[in-house]
Amino acid sequence: MSLSIRIAGEAGQGVQTTGGLLVETFARLGLHVVATQSYMSRIRGGLNWYDVRIGTEPLFGPAGKADLLVALTDAALEVLGGEVVEGGTVLYDGEDAPGVLAIDLAAVANDTGGSKLYANTVAAGAVLGILGYDVSPLEALLAEQFGKKGEDVVSGNQACARKGAELVAGAASALTAPEAGGQAQRVQAGAAAIGQAAAVAGVRFVTAYPMTPGTATFTYLASVADEYGIVVEQAEDEIAAVNMVCGAAYAGAPAMTTTSGGGFALMAEGVSLAGMMELPIFIVIAQRPGPATGLPTRTGQQDLLFALRAGHGEFPRAIFAPGTVRQCYDLTRRALQTAHAFQSPVLLLTDQFLQDTEQTVEPLPTDPDPIDPCIEAHPPAEYARYAVTDSGVSPRAVPGGKALVVCDSDEHTADGHLTEDLDAHLAQQDKRMRKEAGLIAQALPPERHGPDDAETLLLTWGSTYGPAREAVDRLNAAGTSAAMLHFAQVWPLDAEAVRAAIGSPKRIVSVEGNQTGQFATLLRGAGVLTECELLTNYTGLPFTGSEIAERISS
Amino acid sequence: MSLGDADTHPAWCPGCGNYPLLKTFDEALDAAEVDRSKLVLVSGIGQAAKFPHYTRANVFNGLHGRALPAATGIKLTRPELTVAITSGDGDMYGEGGNHFLHAVRRNIGVKAFVHDNQVYGLTKGQASPTSEPGMVTKVQTHGVMSVPFNPLALAIVEDCSFVARSFTGERDHLREMMVAALKHTGGFALLDILQPCPSFNRRNTAKWYKQRVRPIDGAHDPFDRDAALKLAFTWGEEIPIGIYYRSNRPSYESQVCPVARSRKKVSGTFF
Numbered sequence: 001m002s003l004s005i006r007i008a009g010e011a012g013q014g015v016q017t018t019g020g021l022l023v024e025t026f027a028r029l030g031l032h033v034v035a036t037q038s039y040m041s042r043i044r045g046g047l048n049w050y051d052v053r054i055g056t057e058p059l060f061g062p063a064g065k066a067d068l069l070v071a072l073t074d075a076a077l078e079v080l081g082g083e084v085v086e087g088g089t090v091l092y093d094g095e096d097a098p099g100v101l102a103i104d105l106a107a108v109a110n111d112t113g114g115s116k117l118y119a120n121t122v123a124a125g126a127v128l129g130i131l132g133y134d135v136s137p138l139e140a141l142l143a144e145q146f147g148k149k150g151e152d153v154v155s156g157n158q159a160c161a162r163k164g165a166e167l168v169a170g171a172a173s174a175l176t177a178p179e180a181g182g183q184a185q186r187v188q189a190g191a192a193a194i195g196q197a198a199a200v201a202g203v204r205f206v207t208a209y210p211m212t213p214g215t216a217t218f219t220y221l222a223s224v225a226d227e228y229g230i231v232v233e234q235a236e237d238e239i240a241a242v243n244m245v246c247g248a249a250y251a252g253a254p255a256m257t258t259t260s261g262g263g264f265a266l267m268a269e270g271v272s273l274a275g276m277m278e279l280p281i282f283i284v285i286a287q288r289p290g291p292a293t294g295l296p297t298r299t300g301q302q303d304l305l306f307a308l309r310a311g312h313g314e315f316p317r318a319i320f321a322p323g324t325v326r327q328c329y330d331l332t333r334r335a336l337q338t339a340h341a342f343q344s345p346v347l348l349l350t351d352q353f354l355q356d357t358e359q360t361v362e363p364l365p366t367d368p369d370p371i372d373p374c375i376e377a378h379p380p381a382e383y384a385r386y387a388v389t390d391s392g393v394s395p396r397a398v399p400g401g402k403a404l405v406v407c408d409s410d411e412h413t414a415d416g417h418l419t420e421d422l423d424a425h426l427a428q429q430d431k432r433m434r435k436e437a438g439l440i441a442q443a444l445p446p447e448r449h450g451p452d453d454a455e456t457l458l459l460t461w462g463s464t465y466g467p468a469r470e471a472v473d474r475l476n477a478a479g480t481s482a483a484m485l486h487f488a489q490v491w492p493l494d495a496e497a498v499r500a501a502i503g504s505p506k507r508i509v510s511v512e513g514n515q516t517g518q519f520a521t522l523l524r525g526a527g528v529l530t531e532c533e534l535l536t537n538y539t540g541l542p543f544t545g546s547e548i549a550e551r552i553s554s
Numbered sequence: 555m556s557l558g559d560a561d562t563h564p565a566w567c568p569g570c571g572n573y574p575l576l577k578t579f580d581e582a583l584d585a586a587e588v589d590r591s592k593l594v595l596v597s598g599i600g601q602a603a604k605f606p607h608y609t610r611a612n613v614f615n616g617l618h619g620r621a622l623p624a625a626t627g628i629k630l631t632r633p634e635l636t637v638a639i640t641s642g643d644g645d646m647y648g649e650g651g652n653h654f655l656h657a658v659r660r661n662i663g664v665k666a667f668v669h670d671n672q673v674y675g676l677t678k679g680q681a682s683p684t685s686e687p688g689m690v691t692k693v694q695t696h697g698v699m700s701v702p703f704n705p706l707a708l709a710i711v712e713d714c715s716f717v718a719r720s721f722t723g724e725r726d727h728l729r730e731m732m733v734a735a736l737k738h739t740g741g742f743a744l745l746d747i748l749q750p751c752p753s754f755n756r757r758n759t760a761k762w763y764k765q766r767v768r769p770i771d772g773a774h775d776p777f778d779r780d781a782a783l784k785l786a787f788t789w790g791e792e793i794p795i796g797i798y799y800r801s802n803r804p805s806y807e808s809q810v811c812p813v814a815r816s817r818k819k820v821s822g823t824f825f
Contacts, residue, residue: 205631231630231810236656240623243616247596247627250614251635255627273617399594399612399628400635406606406613409599417607418615 001178002055004063005127008080009072009093010045014120018070019050021124021138023187026054027360028137030182034059034466035358038541041212041296047075056178059359060324060466064544067175068130070123072105087174091126093119101130101171103164112163113156121157125164131177135165185360190328190350193364194258194284195220197332199228202370203282204253207233207244212296213352214258214286228368238263242270242283249279250407252375252398254336256282261290261303268310271345275315277407278386278394278432280339280346280373284332287351287513289540298540299353301462301513305521307347308491314429316342316436319491320444321349323465325359327488337371338442342435343396349490351513353542354463379403384414388427392434440492446501450476450483456552457505458484459532461519463542464511470545475552482552484511490522498528508532511548564608566601567675571722571749571760575669576608578725579640582732593636596625598650600676602642602669619649622657625664633807636736638665644674647683647703654705658712660806661741667732668705668744671751672758679754689757707786709744710779710799716743717782717799721767722750723760727795734797741805748793763793770796777801 005022009015016037023035031054040046051062065085071077072093077100084090092100103126105119112122121142128135142157188196194217198206206225208218222232231253235241241257248255259267264285274281285307289300307319318338320331332348339346376395383403387394394414399405406416411425419425450472460468465486475482485501487493502508508529510520515538523529535551537543566572583590595611597603599618606613612635616624621639629637639646646654646668657664673691674680680693683703690697709717716738720731728747735743748767750760774781774796782799 205627207627233626233630233810235623236652239620240626240653240656243620243623244627244630246616247614247624248631249627250624251594251628251632253631255631269617270620273620277614277616400592400632402591404591404610404612408607408613408615409617410615416613418604 003067004053005068006049006051006066007070008049008076011048013072015048015050017120018123022052025138027185027187029180032058033360036062037356039297060469064546089173109160113160118157118160121160122164125161126168129165129168130173135161186363187358188325188361189358190325190354191216192220193325193328194332197329199224200369201333201336202254205231205248205255207235207241208258209235209238211260211263213355214260216355217258238266242267245281246279249281258284260286260288272311273409274345276409278343280343282336282339282346284348286355295540299351299542304518317345318439319347321462321490326361329364340374351463385416386414388431392431440494443494444489446485446487454481454483456482456507459510461487461490467543467545468511471548474549493526495526495528509535511535567753569752574722578728582729586733586736596621596639598645600642600645602640605640622653626662633811640667643670643682643684658709658714658742661803663741663805663807665735665743668746669749670746671749673751673755675751710782713801715741715801715803718797719746719795721748721763723764766793767795768792770794
């Protein structure tokens with residue numbers, strides 16, 4: 001079972017603070033948590049909300065409706081009051097109103113803790129009280145968070161937490177809370193998991209031009225840069241960022257950048273450069289809806305075919321698309337290793353939903369465990385950077401040793417110097433493209449969830465994993481035989497293996513966060529699919545499991 | 555290893571200023587005692603950008619206008635390498651203009667040798683950012699109407715740590731300036747090299763430059779920013795050549811890299 005709490009209010013009002021306190025407290029109570037955020041592109045005002053879903057089993061995505069709504073403004077009550085499950089509870093910050101539990105949070109905070117600033121703590125305490133949970137883990141958390149600000153701040157906040165719980169004690173609530181008492185959990189966000197994996201894998205250089213929702217990974221890396229020894233550079237634009245990454249990669253440093261679709265558009269020529277120069281570059285693309293500036297703080301999966309085709313000319317690349325916070329970590333590492341093994345651009349497609357999703361996960365590794373940069377330590381003096389090989393992968397040296405390393409964006413001879421000789425061009429173009437066979441041999445197979453003989457098969461990629469997984473479980477529980485195949489690597493594909501994995505179910509549905517079914521298009525192009533249904537969502541908000549299940553059933 | 559003995563034959567027109575430039579650069583590297591195995595020549599696209607291919611050095615010949623960010627990525631991860639750019643007025647000041655603004659601002663330890671012939675050579679004679687008003691081309695059929703970009707003044711305004719100008723027709727002077735730029739250790743070095751383009755620039759010919767270039771007076775204090783700016787705005791009947799400006803700012807890599815290299819957790823990397 002699971003229960004969903006939604007904290008909604010204006011930006012700057014403490015939606016994030018209250019949500020953050022609750023997420024951490026629930027994890028310490030031994031509950032599984034998945035938390036997602038929905039916010040408008042502004043620093044103050046608007047309507048933002050933070051969905052915290054808790055349960056006794058691992059959770060992968062948000063619920064559609066809240067069991068408990070914490071409305072910090074009238075607008076939150078008006079807009080989201082109807083999105084509460086039947087029999088749910090509404091906690092309202094204000095004077096008494098019909099059908100809601102009303103607390104004037106700021107007044108209580110002021111009376112109890114001596115400051116209106118502690119209103120968020122009153123709210124968090126009240127939520128714990130309504131659900132019947134122990135407030136002491138929250139008190140311990142407050143002591144850790146505010147310890148530096150002094151004893152008064154800590155004790156004031158703790159008193160507010162207790163007061164919040166007291167005020168709702170005995171209040172009528174039909175909610176049944178998941179039982180606490182499991183092992184304390186760790187919470188991690190997708191954006192940070194990507195950054196942590198990169199730091200552990202030995203990334204030495206990260207540069208970016210800030211762009212939501214990619215920025216969270218960039219700032220995470222900046223926050224651990226001194227600890228891991230990473231050079232962090234804010235580029236003047238995305239063109240500079242990708243070219244700096246190419247320079248760093250040429251020099252031998254594992255290097256990466258983060259962006260969103262619009263910034264990636266500016267990087268397209270640099271992707272082609274990495275293809276031609278055979279540089280291991282890693283780009284994290286956190287998608288948001290377009291076209292153009294689009295909806296900067298919302299989510300979507302509209303850039304798959306763009307990522308697949310970006311960059312002029314033809315060259316191999318790999319594209320990963322994590323579906324969970326754990327996969328954000330694992331696939332970042334895999335992407336970096338793949339880029340270095342094949343000296344090619346490798347992309348990771350995530351989105352606002354997964355970047356901001358916090359999940360309880362097994363603790364992720366933090367000790368440095370560098371990938372193999374695949375660099376020749378002792379190249380011969382007569383070294384040719386682009387020696388023609390069967391695999392297409394040429395021994396890679398970096399400048400500064402005995403061998404001169406010559407790399408060119410023009411077509412070049414094996415020694416890296418520019419040429420207009422068409423035979424030399426064919427030899428190099430074929431060499432580069434031969435690397436794709438190696439990429440295919442290492443391609444991750446899709447992961448199946450659900451019965452082998454399911455009549456309905458959902459095809460998913462990237463962040464739709466969680467909602468689709470929940471939908472599959474709901475459908476099977478309701479007697480509809482359904483399974484899903486999740487693609488955490490979307491390019492290149494082992495066509496034969498994918499065809500076998502798909503098999504011949506009665507019904508195939510591609511579940512995608514875009515309008516045109518880009519993944520279905522990709523699969524048809526790869527020759528693994530002829531026809532399928534589309535189940536799309538381009539609202540700017542993520543799928544929910546119940547939504548997918550209902551749409552499949554109808 | 556020596557420059558100029560690579561197997562390829564330069565794809566430049568006869569009379570191109572790049573020929574004396576290539577030879578002078580080779581001499582300057584020797585004079586400045588640059589270890590060529592630790593030298594990376596970075597370029598973008600244009601006639602100047604072909605230059606590294608006619609040398610024996612480590613080469614990164616990247617995209618048009620993007621030599622500076624690539625060089626910045628190299629220098630920030632391998633500060634022990636000597637990183638030099640050979641670029642043209644189109645590549646550095648046009649396509650790469652934004653990067654130029656920010657590379658100077660950072661004071662990244664990269665030496666930019668900009669072959670400034672005031673015209674686009676590779677694309678056959680269109681105006682460049684430094685073309686003079688009135689110059690007629692196949693595109694600017696009524697003559698150039700924009701004010702020329704002033705790279706030296708801009709670099710001085712941004713407190714660039716080394717700003718100089720020379721001319722391919724004064725080889726001893728050019729060599730001296732190249733050596734000074736190569737020996738500069740305090741960050742970004744800009745050497746704007748005036749160069750005739752006999753194929754496409756009929757205004758600013760070798761003779762035109764020869765009549766105008768004047769070595770900067772020995773009394774000029776390169777740390778005097780006002781005096782340097784005055785020199786940077788001197789153009790026309792007289793064009794100063796020499797070191798316009800110096801400043802003692804710390805290089806970018808000297809500030810960024812020690813922090814990154816004092817890492818606590820790192821192990822197993824090759825450098």
